[in-house]
Amino acid sequence: MSLSILGFITIIVIVALLISGRVSPLVAMVIPPVIAAFIAGFSAGDLGEFFTSGLNSVMSVAVMFIFAIIFFGIMQDSGLFEPLINKMIALTRGNVITVAVVTVLIAVVAQLDGSGASTFLITIPALLPLYLRLRMNPYLLLLLVAGGAAIVNMIPWGGPLGRVASVLETDVTELWYPLIKIQVVGVILMLALAVFMGILEKRRILKTYGKLTFTDEDVPMAQGIVSTEVDKSLRRPKLIWVNAIIALAVIAILVSGVLPAGLAFLIGVAIALPVNYRTPKEQMARVQAHAPSALTMASIIISAGLFLGVLNGTGMLTAIANDAVKVLPTALSSYLHIIIGVLGVPFDLLLSTDAYYFALFPVVEQIGLSFGIDSFSTAYAMIIGNIVGTFVSPLAPAVWLALGLSGLEMGKHLKFSFFWMWGLSIVLLIVAVLFGVIVV
Known part of the structure; x- marks a missing residue:
């Protein structure tokens, strides 16, 4: 069995297990790649090397997870977010549509530093x-985020533009300049x-609950770090400004990059x-209260490290990228960049960002040149087609951070968001063609 087929099957099995919810993410991302590595003929020693390599790539993220979850848990315990929540409810007047719009605007501003992790750290706890x-x-x-x-x-x-450049x-x-209008x-x-x-x-809320206004006592308990099951004795209303300064200082350090994120938290x-x-x-007691969530997500990130380590170390990701363009019928070769762009979001489930831009993109670009497709058109098609799906992919560490902060499940996130993001990417591709950014 070729490495590309084996890698493809492995990824499909993992995604299917995540969506099914029949096993934990830890099981889904450990067992299939281990079996795949042995089927591909690699030894236990090789597997150990793959794990070490993958672990090195995610360890800083795992450490950040642990202390970010504990930090925001303490901030929530102290009551830091309660005035912010009440103020936002007052400003939006509890309007669900307004809250949804404000969510997008906050995410847009938060992402200006280019870090998906910091965007989720800023938006989700708040x-x-x-x-x-x-x-x-x-x-x-x-x-929406x-x-x-x-x-x-x-x-x-x-990140993606730097790789392509x-x-x-x-x-x-x-x-970047031609992409500004696409971003707008x-x-x-x-x-x-x-x-x-x-x-x-x-409409769903009205149908389910018969009202749109809820008190603090009505709120269901969150599964993530922002627990709404509040112990009033933990609140520190007199220290709210002190806690706000601490939180803002940590976020400022995170955004500036002066210190590693894990150390900042x-x-x-x-x-x-x-x-x-x-x-x-x-x-x-506060550390112990939030340790289960922190260690659970850290263990999942380490499992993802094994998954990525095996796919990279065995060469499966590179093989998938190289073989993906070979199955295209010759008659469609002149539209190769458009086709790969349309499939960009599904590729997010199969390839890491590095594999997509450093392995698949050069192959598509060279084949495109032989059919007269401009390299920049290929680049823009692949960027626009793929980048929208970045934060629905189980291969993106920032997504696991978002899930850890919110206590949500990858499978349900995929089912809820995948097709909306894929549809958005296709619409943006059409817009790029109409604007002349991508030449057909």
Whole structure:
């Protein structure tokens, strides 16, 4: 069996297991790649090397998970987010549609630093309690943040453009300029989607609960770090500004990149604990209260490290990328860039960002050149077609951070968001063709 077929089957099995919900993500991302590695003829020693390599690539993310979840848990315990939630409800007047629109706008602004992780760290702890208060579907929160952030991620410092620019040996800023109008259209489409989904959500809430206004006691308990099951004795209303300064300082350090994210949150936890809770017993109680969520998500990230380590180490991802373009009928070769662009979001489920841009893109670009397709048209088609689906892919660590912060499941996120994001990417491809950014 070829590596590409074996890798494809492995990924399909993992995605199917995640969507089915029959096993935990840890099981889904460990057993299939281990079996695939042995079927491909690799030894236990090779598997150990793959694990070490994959672990090195995700360890910083896992550490960040642990301390980010504990940090925001402490902030929630102290009551930091409650005034913000009440203020947002007052500003939006509890209007579900307005909340959906505001979610997209916040995600767009938060993603300007180019980091999906920081976008989720900023948006989810602040907005999830509001969604729960209004009985809005938390998966809608993920959809809107993921879509808004992905559109903005076309900026030069976002990652994908840098990879493409390095392959084409061109200036990344020059590569970005034609995409600005696509980003503007994308944000407008995301706002339109927010209005549409908000209308559907409003109808669902009215049908289910018979009302649109809820008190704090009505709110269901969140499964993530932002728990709404509040112990009033943990609240520290007199320290709200102190906690706000601590939280803003941690986020500022995160955005600036002065310190690694994991270290920023570790320091934040070390400061927040004694500020809010005086005795060692109280401090450890807060850590223990949030440790289960933190360690659960860290274990999943480490499992994802094994998954990525096996796919990269065995060469499966590269084989998938190289073979993907070979199955295309010759008659359609002149439209290769459009076809790959249309399949960009599904490719997010099969290829990591590096594999997509460093393995698949050069192959498609070279084949396209032989049929007279301009390299930049190929680049724009693949960027626009793929980037919208970045934050619905189980191969993106930032997605697991979002799931950890919200206590939601990857399978349900895929089912809720995948086709909306795929549809958005196809519409943006059409817009890019109409604008002349992509030449057919």
